[in-house]
Amino acid sequence: MDPSEVEFLAEKEMVKIIPNFSLDKIYLIGGDLGPFNPGLPVEAPVWLALNFKQRQKCRIVPPEWMDVEKLEEMRDLERKEDTFTPAPSPYYMELSKLLLNHASDNIPKADEIRTLVKDIWDTRIAKLRLSADSFISQQEAHAKLDNLTLMEINTVRAFLLDSLNCMFKLRSNLRPGSSKGQSLDY
Amino acid sequence: MDAQSYLPVQPGVGMEENFFSLDDILLSHERLPVRTECTFPRLGFLEKSSDSPDIPEGTKMELPVWLSKGLYERKRRVLSVELPKVYREGWRTVFTADPNVVDLHKMGPYYYGLGSQMLHFESPENPDIAQTLLQTFIGRFRRTMDSSQNAYNEDTSALVERLDCLEKTLFRSGQSGLNGFQSWEKGRASTLTASSLVLNYRKRKINDVQP
Amino acid sequence: MFCEKAVELIRELHRMSDGQLPAFNEDGLRQVLQEMEALYEQNQSDVNEAKAAGRSELIPSIKLRHCCLLRNQRCITAYLYDRLLRIRALRWEYGSVLPANVRFHMNAEELQWFGQYKKSLACFMRSLGAGEGLDITQDMKPPKSLYIEVRCLKDHGEFEIDDGTVILLKKNSQHFLPRWKCEQLIRQGVLEHVVS
Numbered sequence: 068m069d070p071s072e073v074e075f076l077a078e079k080e081m082v083k084i085i086p087n088f089s090l091d092k093i094y095l096i097g098g099d100l101g102p103f104n105p106g107l108p109v110e111a112p113v114w115l116a117l118n119f120k121q122r123q124k125c126r127i128v129p130p131e132w133m134d135v136e137k138l139e140e141m142r143d144l145e146r147k148e149d150t151f152t153p154a155p156s157p158y159y160m161e162l163s164k165l166l167l168n169h170a171s172d173n174i175p176k177a178d179e180i181r182t183l184v185k186d187i188w189d190t191r192i193a194k195l196r197l198s199a200d201s202f203i204s205q206q207e208a209h210a211k212l213d214n215l216t217l218m219e220i221n222t223v224r225a226f227l228l229d230s231l232n233c234m235f236k237l238r239s240n241l242r243p244g245s246s247k248g249q250s251l252d253y
Numbered sequence: 254m255d256a257q258s259y260l261p262v263q264p265g266v267g268m269e270e271n272f273f274s275l276d277d278i279l280l281s282h283e284r285l286p287v288r289t290e291c292t293f294p295r296l297g298f299l300e301k302s303s304d305s306p307d308i309p310e311g312t313k314m315e316l317p318v319w320l321s322k323g324l325y326e327r328k329r330r331v332l333s334v335e336l337p338k339v340y341r342e343g344w345r346t347v348f349t350a351d352p353n354v355v356d357l358h359k360m361g362p363y364y365y366g367l368g369s370q371m372l373h374f375e376s377p378e379n380p381d382i383a384q385t386l387l388q389t390f391i392g393r394f395r396r397t398m399d400s401s402q403n404a405y406n407e408d409t410s411a412l413v414e415r416l417d418c419l420e421k422t423l424f425r426s427g428q429s430g431l432n433g434f435q436s437w438e439k440g441r442a443s444t445l446t447a448s449s450l451v452l453n454y455r456k457r458k459i460n461d462v463q464p
Numbered sequence: 465m466f467c468e469k470a471v472e473l474i475r476e477l478h479r480m481s482d483g484q485l486p487a488f489n490e491d492g493l494r495q496v497l498q499e500m501e502a503l504y505e506q507n508q509s510d511v512n513e514a515k516a517a518g519r520s521e522l523i524p525s526i527k528l529r530h531c532c533l534l535r536n537q538r539c540i541t542a543y544l545y546d547r548l549l550r551i552r553a554l555r556w557e558y559g560s561v562l563p564a565n566v567r568f569h570m571n572a573e574e575l576q577w578f579g580q581y582k583k584s585l586a587c588f589m590r591s592l593g594a595g596e597g598l599d600i601t602q603d604m605k606p607p608k609s610l611y612i613e614v615r616c617l618k619d620h621g622e623f624e625i626d627d628g629t630v631i632l633l634k635k636n637s638q639h640f641l642p643r644w645k646c647e648q649l650i651r652q653g654v655l656e657h658v659v660s
Contacts, residue, residue: 070437075606164438196402200395222434226401226427230394233365233419236267237390240369240383258553259483261546273542275478282471293525295510299465317465323531324524331524440659443608445646447653448557450483454566455653457484 073218077161078114083128085109086119113162117169127170132156133163135176138183145190151214160188160218191219199227203234259450266419268369276418280366281322284315285337290330318370327375334374339364342378345385352392357417364417365390393420401427466503466532470496470539477546485550488571493540500536503529551578555585556601559648602644612643613658620654 079097090103100111108128111119119125132138132155144152156162163184171177195215202210212220264276271277293299293308300308308314316324316332324332338344339360348355357364368386372379400412401424413421436442473492480486507529514522551574554562560582567575592598620633625645633639638658649655 069442069605070433071442071605074437074442168440196398199398203394204391206391218434222430223427225430226398226423229423229426230398233266233423234387234390236265237365237369237383237387239267240372240386241380257483258556259550260553261481261483261549262542272538273545275474275542275546278471278474278539278542279478291524292521293528294522295506296525296528317467319535320528320531323534324528331527443605444659445605445612445643445650445657447656448651450553450557451651451653453482453484 068221068224070218070221073221074161074165076217077158077165078112078117080113080156080158080162081110082113082116082130082162082166083108084111084116084119084125085128086125088124113165117165120170120173127166127173129166129170129174130156130162132159133166133174133180135179135183138180138187142183142186142190145187149194151191151194151212153214154191154216155187157216158218159184159216188219191215192222195219195223199223199230203230206234206238257450264366264419266366266369268372270370277366280363280418281319281370282317283363283367284317285321286313286335287316287321288313288333288335290333318367322370322373325374334371336371336376336378336382337367340368340371340378340382340385342381345381348385348389348392352389353396355389356415357393357420358415361417363419365419390419397423398427400424402431466499466529467535467539469499470536470543473543474539477543483550483553485547485554485566485569487569488547488574490571493543496536496540500533503533503536507533547574548577552581554578555582557651559601559652560586599644602647604647607643610643611640612646613660614639614641614646614650614655615658617654617656620649 085106085108086103087105088103089105090101092099092101097112100115101109103109116125116127120127132141138155141152141155163180166174167177167181174180198210198212201207261275262271262273264274264280265271270281289308289310289312292310295306296308297303297306300312300314303309303312321332321334325334344360361367365386368382372383376382397416397420413424416424433442469492473489473496476486476489476492507526510522510526510529513519514526551570554566555578558566562578570578589600590597592600616633616635616637616639619635622630623633623645624630626642631639631641633654646655646657650657
């Protein structure tokens, strides 16, 4: 998957906005949205929220986890644990990027949040690499990857799958005859 | 568009080749030292060192993997295949000691591929060869992964130089995952770009005009 | 050794690993086929002799030549097949009309194949979307907006957009155009996507 496709999926996440206009309920394939009333918080998908925001039609309320104290706690926990801790949101990386890039004026301490999210990401990716290596070196047949997010999996997917495929083939060499029919390669 | 629309047939990696894979065809073109165990009449011209019209029994010569595989028979001795040095016991000990010090490109470049192909020829050493191939791959994996994940925007030639063909492919797929993520992070992922194929064509056209 | 010519064909493609299509190697292919013919005739006569005169010592050589025949066959089919994969990719990178210098590298059968691939792709795309049709070569990345800012990298001439307006795509001129109209021209390097 291309990272822009992963981002596209993240844009379906709901976020709270405070519109400065009125609009009746709108009926879309993905569900009904609105009604929008000035000053009244309402849930909207990120793609729509950003569209309003860019036209200065709303203020975005950052998700609860997008908070310096909460993220610091998560970062510390992530560093302490050997396994993956539950991510702040299944789309924490994508949402951070989208909201911080387009609505940083609505997010308190935006720069600190940016750094914290990056720290969490780096810690998790380092862990992912470590576990990939032990997975290969111990020749495990299956692994549990709880709490990984789509973007995280996506950056190593091709590499990991190709590596596992190679390992599988080299392992099948150990029991010759199992896959060997009449050899027809010239 | 970053994603390539040209997806070549992938190599088979293990003992079985992929019929249409260009990589596998080139791999099976590697030459092996063999000794003929019977006479090949009227083919003397293939063996340039002698003037005989035949290839006599007991001739030592080099044959490509595909031909050695094709002629080799378990029951009737037509050909005996010698194990290339890298797969012999001496080298196997080196690989077991520290797989990371070996320059697999120089030793190969098809270290894993050719090694797997050697298993087609009966030998008491086969289980050891297969085991060494696997252990070498596992032993070098961390390095292949780390270099492919850290080498963004750096000169990677020194890292890649010592990798075997198979590892190089892995290195590249690791890099493309990383590059994709990083260009997304920088906000470039949604920019539409020219096809690299088209650009390469144009470069070539210019080179043709200015030799 | 036999089959060297055939491997040369494979190397030719392997060198261009980015998917470019080298000129169809008519001459190389003919030489391989000639070698195959010679191998076949040699084998035919040795087989007859082995049968008629009971000369079984000829068998190893017959087998060797037979292996070479099969190897040549594999190389040639792999050569032709890999070229088809590249030609199919061209449809996605260039669109349905290929520039002359690319078409020049294809032989008559390949041009015909490209035409048929183009047709079946078009037919499939027409059948989508409840008869409305859907261009699946568009929006390879999720679009962020319907219109985008583009800059012209070379003179391309007149260009008609949806509402019938005709604009002149002149080198270095900048336009605000429907994304779906531009995507292919960007891929072809005529336009450049400007991100503010």
